[in-house]
Amino acid sequence: MSEDVFRAVVRAIDAGERAALVTIVSTSGSTPQRVGAKMLVYEDGRTAGTIGGGCYENDACGHAREAIRLHRPQLVRYNLNDDLAAESGLICGGQMEVYIEPVLPTPDLYLLGAGHVSAEVARIALLTGFRVHVVDDRDKFANAERFPGADIVVDDIAGWLKATPLPHGAYVVVVTRGHRHDYDAMRELVGRQTRYLGLIGSRAKVLRVFEALEAEGADPARLAVVHAPIGLDIGAVTPAEIAVSIVAELIAVRSGRIAERHVAAAALRASVGR
Numbered sequence: 001m002s003e004d005v006f007r008a009v010v011r012a013i014d015a016g017e018r019a020a021l022v023t024i025v026s027t028s029g030s031t032p033q034r035v036g037a038k039m040l041v042y043e044d045g046r047t048a049g050t051i052g053g054g055c056y057e058n059d060a061c062g063h064a065r066e067a068i069r070l071h072r073p074q075l076v077r078y079n080l081n082d083d084l085a086a087e088s089g090l091i092c093g094g095q096m097e098v099y100i101e102p103v104l105p106t107p108d109l110y111l112l113g114a115g116h117v118s119a120e121v122a123r124i125a126l127l128t129g130f131r132v133h134v135v136d137d138r139d140k141f142a143n144a145e146r147f148p149g150a151d152i153v154v155d156d157i158a159g160w161l162k163a164t165p166l167p168h169g170a171y172v173v174v175v176t177r178g179h180r181h182d183y184d185a186m187r188e189l190v191g192r193q194t195r196y197l198g199l200i201g202s203r204a205k206v207l208r209v210f211e212a213l214e215a216e217g218a219d220p221a222r223l224a225v226v227h228a229p230i231g232l233d234i235g236a237v238t239p240a241e242i243a244v245s246i247v248a249e250l251i252a253v254r255s256g257r258i259a260e261r262h263v264a265a266a267a268l269r270a271s272v273g274r
Contacts, residue, residue: 005038008048009103016167018043019103020064024051029094031080040103043068051098056080060098067100070256074100106131107195107254108167111150112157112185113176114141117200120243121173122147128251130171135160158184171196171250173230183209190222196253198230198246 005021012019022039024031032052039049039057041064051057056078067074080094109125111118114136122132132150136142139154153160157176166172172194174185182199186209189197199206206228214220231245232252252258 002036002038002049005040005049008040012040012042012103013105016105016108016169018068018105018169020067021101021103022051022060022064023099023101025075025097025099027094027096029080031094031096033096041065041068060100064100067102068104071102071104071254072256073102076100105169107169107171108133109171109173109250110135110166112136112161112172112174113181114138114146115175115177116239117242117246118173118175119146120240121175121246122150124243124247125250126150128247130250136176157181158188161185161188166192166194168193169195171253172198173246173250174199175230179205179208183212186213186226187216187218190218190226196227196250197225198227198249200230200242200246201228203229 009019009021011017019040019042022041024033024035024037027033027035032054033050037049037051039047039051039060041047041061043065045061045065047061051060059078060076063074063076075097077097078095080096107130109130110133111122112135114134118134118136122134125132126149132147133153134142134147134150135153135155135157137154137156142152142154144150144152158181172189174182174189174197176182176185179201182201182205186199190213199209201209210223210228213223227249230249231242232248234241234245234248236242236245249258
């Protein structure tokens with residue numbers, strides 16, 4: 001059975017699916033499964049394998065989904081003669097511990113734009129566990145010399161986005177060379193289900209982009225989850241400092257330390273005095 005679970009783990013990683021591996025690590029007394037029994041729980045609640053069934057397995061599934069969301073392992077103890085076991089008739093009289101370990105594929109980070117900030121973001125993101133892709137139409141900027149270790153695409157950003165599906169759970173940083181390019185990229189991205197979508201620029205610039213997108217029919221609820229202005233507020237000024245603030249925000253989202261930041265267009269209007 002564990003072999004099937006391990007195959008499911010490999011498939012989940014290959015498909016870019018987030019999951020958690022639940023393993024019985026200790027038992028005492030009478031329990032429905034032995035040490036080593038495993039179950040894989042997917043982000044959407046699907047499972048592969050079993051740790052014995054019953055209400056405690058359902059409870060472990062809930063803990064597993066929490067571990068996925070928070071990007072943190074858990075150790076959970078069950079007393080199988082308590083009310084939880086009684087609900088399913090599993091009065092075994094034993095105890096067991098399960099270790100819940102998130103199985104998270106390497107996240108894909110797409111940097112749209114290959115300027116100075118993007119180069120610094122790529123350097124730090126590679127060091128912190130992201131798979132980096134860079135898209136720009138200028139080969140003098142988007143090249144392996146400036147972005148060692150990254151996947152380079154030299155193409156029109158909006159055209160490439162229109163023709164290319166992004167993987168599940170992608171992180172996207174919009175750092176193009178100008179307002180118009182930012183707008184064209186955001187128009188292609190705002191309806192997609194990304195794990196993170198951030199737009200660089202001042203609040204006034206972000207507001208202008210949002211207003212233009214709303215005028216074209218973009219859903220304000222989708223705009224509300226864009227991280228804009230991008231990055232944590234650490235007083236960053238230089239490209240390297242700005243990159244630190246951006247990657248720190250990416251890590252915080254990946255680890256579940258911050259949820260998607262809701263920056264509604266109305267709040268942006270208020271912040272710029274409208």
